[in-house]
Amino acid sequence: MSRVYCALLHHPVKDRAGETVSTAVTNLDVHDIARSARTFELRRYYVVTPIEAQHVLVRRIIDHWTLGAGRRRIPERHVALALCESLASLELAIADVERREGVRPQLVATAARLTLQRPLTGFAEARARIRSDPAPFLILFGTGHGLADSVLAQADLLLEPISGVGADPYNHLSVRAAAAIVLDRLLGTEGGLR
């Protein structure tokens, strides 16, 4: 059985100019990626930000839906948001996976645009690795203009970008859409209908 985790990094990520910045947490990133994570049976979803006030925000979103009025109104939401927690750094997310699984996770980085010379791994190969390798995997998504090169450099696998189709491919998916597609390509199963 696959042991897959994901993290949405708000730091260190790039801005439009390629500088390393911290971005603000977006409410719907917490919700949408939690629901996608639950759909594809991820074990945890880490919202990573070094900004203390943002942890309070994420905690309030999670509590509303897992403990508060939201749980009564939309019960499906809490089983998704229960996967989520905010942490101050990628290192803490890696440590949390290691604590749970007893072994350090393989890091799978995603990027829409490549700013670092590194070999890429295709989705089919990554999917096969996740299925066959007993190690846990931690899939990393970046906000802003993508994961900083320092994160890409430490990844065990750097996934090929999701490429647009046609003569003038467009590669500006929202992180919510990109995460959904990546998780589906790595872990999804189409129904028996062929």
Add this chain to the structure above:
Amino acid sequence: MSRVYCALLHHPVKDRAGETVSTAVTNLDVHDIARSARTFELRRYYVVTPIEAQHVLVRRIIDHWTLGAGRRRIPERHVALALCESLASLELAIADVERREGVRPQLVATAARLTLQRPLTGFAEARARIRSDPAPFLILFGTGHGLADSVLAQADLLLEPISGVGADPYNHLSVRAAAAIVLDRLLGTEGGLR
């Protein structure tokens, strides 16, 4: 070349109890699905709502990003939002495709939960149909708790649900995530890396 359109319906859709309602437009639905539509080379993305005030809202979002300050700040956004327009009904969306293509589109409906007895079409079959059939296709996504049965009943194809994995499959993706996965499964191409 595929001629594919999509529409996000805010009416007629179901509420939690299965009653037909109109939902409110969500800003990020406009953005995210426009960006996914642009990525997969859709020709238009219709935001369908009968509520006049919501058209003003959608128009303001589109204008901000295609004409206003947003175009200067994030130029990639305008090529996505330029695909988008709001219309008052599904019938008007169908008529717009017919006006552009000279032929009525095949309607492809999506549903997370099936409340109507109808044969389903698998993603692989739908993908092959879209590739080989010269007709245009209009893919329909529902907000709220999904497309009303009256919409499902008039669809030419009803896609199989995106099923969660594992023993207790979860089927509560956000419509933004579901649309991304559906468009990727029907139209996406993984890179050459295998």
